[in-house]
Amino acid sequence: MIRSTFATLNLANRALVSQQLALDITAHNIANANNDGFTRQAAEMIASVPFTVVGTTRPQQAAQLGTGVDVANVKRFRDGFVDLQFRQEHQLLGQWEATDSAVSRLEQSLNEPSTDGLAASLSKFWNDWSALANTPESQAGRKALAESALTMTSQMNNLHRTWEGMQRDLDRQVGLRVQDINNLTVRIARLNDQITRVSGAGDQPNDLRDQRDVLIDQLAKIVNLTYTEGSNGAVTINIGGRTAVFSNQAFNLTIQTDPTNPDGFNQVMWEDKFRSDQIPPLALDPVLITSGQLFGDLYGRDTIVAKALEKLQSLGATLITRVNEAHALGFGLNDQTGLPFFDGTGADDITVSEVITGDLDNIAAASSQLAPGDGSNALDIHDIQRELAMDNQSATMEDSYAGLVAEIGILSQQAAGMKANEKLLSSHLSQLRQSIGGVSLDEEATNLMRYQHAFNAAARVVTVVDEMLDRIINNMGIVGR
Numbered sequence: 001m002i003r004s005t006f007a008t009l010n011l012a013n014r015a016l017v018s019q020q021l022a023l024d025i026t027a028h029n030i031a032n033a034n035n036d037g038f039t040r041q042a043a044e045m046i047a048s049v050p051f052t053v054v055g056t057t058r059p060q061q062a063a064q065l066g067t068g069v070d071v072a073n074v075k076r077f078r079d080g081f082v083d084l085q086f087r088q089e090h091q092l093l094g095q096w097e098a099t100d101s102a103v104s105r106l107e108q109s110l111n112e113p114s115t116d117g118l119a120a121s122l123s124k125f126w127n128d129w130s131a132l133a134n135t136p137e138s139q140a141g142r143k144a145l146a147e148s149a150l151t152m153t154s155q156m157n158n159l160h161r162t163w164e165g166m167q168r169d170l171d172r173q174v175g176l177r178v179q180d181i182n183n184l185t186v187r188i189a190r191l192n193d194q195i196t197r198v199s200g201a202g203d204q205p206n207d208l209r210d211q212r213d214v215l216i217d218q219l220a221k222i223v224n225l226t227y228t229e230g231s232n233g234a235v236t237i238n239i240g241g242r243t244a245v246f247s248n249q250a251f252n253l254t255i256q257t258d259p260t261n262p263d264g265f266n267q268v269m270w271e272d273k274f275r276s277d278q279i280p281p282l283a284l285d286p287v288l289i290t291s292g293q294l295f296g297d298l299y300g301r302d303t304i305v306a307k308a309l310e311k312l313q314s315l316g317a318t319l320i321t322r323v324n325e326a327h328a329l330g331f332g333l334n335d336q337t338g339l340p341f342f343d344g345t346g347a348d349d350i351t352v353s354e355v356i357t358g359d360l361d362n363i364a365a366a367s368s369q370l371a372p373g374d375g376s377n378a379l380d381i382h383d384i385q386r387e388l389a390m391d392n393q394s395a396t397m398e399d400s401y402a403g404l405v406a407e408i409g410i411l412s413q414q415a416a417g418m419k420a421n422e423k424l425l426s427s428h429l430s431q432l433r434q435s436i437g438g439v440s441l442d443e444e445a446t447n448l449m450r451y452q453h454a455f456n457a458a459a460r461v462v463t464v465v466d467e468m469l470d471r472i473i474n475n476m477g478i479v480g481r
Contacts, residue, residue, distance in 0.1 A: 003344070007051065007067070009465045014068030015155070018045055022451045029439045032469055033426040037214035041206055041436040042447075044073040054300045066158050078385050087220035091291040093422040094221035098296025100415035102170060104303055107412045112405045118159060119401060121152040126398075129382035133375035136365035137333065139302060146360060153350045157315055160347045163309050170301035171265045177222055177294045178253045178268055184219045185237065185250040192234040192375040193248035199233040201459060209233075218393045235376035240288030242270065251303040256284055265301065268294065304316045304411065315390065315397055316347030330377030332366025 022043040032038035066238040092271050111117045126437035128145040135141050193210040212235065219225060219237070225244070225463045227237045244251050255266035269284035289295045320342040326339040344350040354361050366374035390400035 007153045008342075011066070011068040011123070012458050012461035012465060014048060014070065015461070018071050019042070019451050021457040023448065024457065025074060026444050026447045026451060030441065030444050033441055033444075036331070037210050039206065039213075040074045040077045040258075040439050041209050042077070043071045044075045044432055045069050046300060047478060052383070060366040061226075061448055066435040074204045074206060076204070076209065078209075079436050081437065082433050084430060086426065087217060087225075088315060088435060089422060089425045089429055090220045091219060091224055093419070093426045094293035095291045095296045095299075096415055096419040096422050099304070100412070100419045102166070103412045103415045104187070104298025105166055105359060105409065106163065106305060106308060107408050109159065109166075110405055110408065118152070118155045119301050119398065119405070121148065121155050122398060124148045124383055125152045126385040129378050129383045132363070132365050133378035136375035136378060137372050139360060140364050142360040142365075145363065146357060149341070149352045150357075151377065152353060156312070156347045156350055158315075160309065160312055162346075163305055166360045167301050167305050167309070168263070170297050170305070173297045174268065174294065175255050176299070179253055181219065181222055181239075181244075181294070182250070182252045184215050184222075185245050185252070188215050188235065189239065189245050189248050189250040191215070192245065195233045196247070205233070208357055221293060223294045224290045228278065234277075240290070242285075242287070248338065253287055256286070268298075288481060308362070308404060308408065311400070312352070313346040315352045315401055317345060318389050318397060320344055320346070322387065322389055323381060326377065326384060327364050330380075331369050331371070331374075333372055334359070334361050335362040337369075337371050339364065377403045 007340075022045070025041050025043050029038075029040055046069070048067045051067050052066045070269050112119055112121065125145075128141070129147045132138070132141045132335045133144050191208055195205045195208050197214065198208065216225075216227065216235070216237070223239055225237055225239050229235050229237050235245065236243065236247075241252075242251075244253075254269055254270040254271040256269045257264050258267045267290060268287045270287060272282075272284055284386045289298060324340045324342055328338045332339070333335045339355050341356055341363070342350055343353045365378035366372070367376040367380070368374055385398060386396060388394060388396060390397055390405070395403065
């Protein structure tokens with residue numbers, strides 16, 4: 001049985017259409033070669049449904065003739081397992097980047113070791129008491145002591161204010177992170193809707209999937225998440241074990257002041273308008289945050305900077321208490337006694353008392369009245385620096401502050417090291433993703449030549465069939481005319 005000549009023409013047409021589509025996909029790859037979020041695509045070609053020919057001179061069984069080629073699918077080169085690994089490392093990278101940023105700011109504010117830091121000022125304060133003990137009647141010595149005390153208290157005040165400012169900055173950063181999360185989840189939900197519509201129509205929404213994957217990468221760096229993709233192409237995203245994106249719906253996060261927190265910092269909660277609209281409003285559910293930039297910001301605010309502030313405040317309070325106790329036992333040049341040397345309650349408000357700055361003779365260097373040459377009380381105050389008055393009576397004030405500086409330095413080294421390590425791992429996985437789904441211009445140029453030659457060959461088939469038809473239509477049956 002002879003097949004129609006027009007069947008061959010149709011076969012060639014299929015080849016032309018398929019090769020042209022492959023050329024279009026290759027051109028699309030080349031156009032997006034510098035698009036970081038783009039994933040390489042390729043036409044998956046399969047032989048089209050063959051034509052069954054029934055023979056009359058052989059047993060009644062089917063014989064098949066090919067009908068050409070079809071593009072069955074536009075393949076997207078993506079490895080889900082590598083994506084999962086990359087996003088897990090990306091969460092840790094975001095966490096350590098935020099932590100490193102917080103600790104670095106804390107370390108820089110210390111300005112230690114240096115001749116201008118708090119440690120040097122505290123040491124000079126004690127040394128000036130020792131110098132005054134040797135010359136208790138000296139006005140120059142009293143002035144030097146008052147000035148060193150003012151310098152030290154001013155540094156302590158400034159350091160406390162600086163660290164409080166860091167906490168407020170991190171608190172504002174938490175609010176901005178929540179806004180970013182909500183923006184990303186809404187955009188992912190919208191892309192879910194578009195992808196399911198396109199997939200439902202039988203098409204391949206590869207570019208839309210690329211856009212969604214970029215957003216998921218960004219979200220993974222901010223907060224811990226898990227995700228699954230349904231059979232309809234929609235991605236479900238969970239944050240802290242609770243759904244943040246389902247199909248075309250996004251469930252927002254919000255910030256709420258913690259009433260139990262004396263600093264009034266924001267806590268990250270799940271938004272619930274029903275609870276918020278109640279009078280009085282009902283408590284919202286907290287978000288379980290375990291990694292990402294948001295975790296790093298919260299850890300920096302509530303743990304790293306908070307502990308540093310607590311220790312600095314304790315140092316100031318201990319200094320005020322012990323110096324004032326000893327100073328009150330002594331006598332000034334004017335025989336005044338029972339006077340405080342410092343005012344305030346801690347590092348945030350410590351200052352030299354006005355009774356001292358107003359009259360330097362009130363500095364109680366003596367241990368007894370009418371003894372201007374007695375500097376024993378000044379020596380007693382100097383010796384306070386050797387008392388184990390800090391950290392549950394296990395460290396001196398200077399040692400406790402030095403321990404705080406060392407602890408912050410260790411945290412800084414740890415955060416910097418972990419950030420560098422996670423950056424290296426993320427970079428490795430990113431390169432692995434690029435090796436799978438990145439565009440190689442050399443490979444695409446080769447594909448262009450392949451598809452071009454195939455297209456030209458298919459066009460030649462059309463030309464040959466056209467010549468055959470011309471022969472049949474215009475030249476057959478005219479012999480003998």
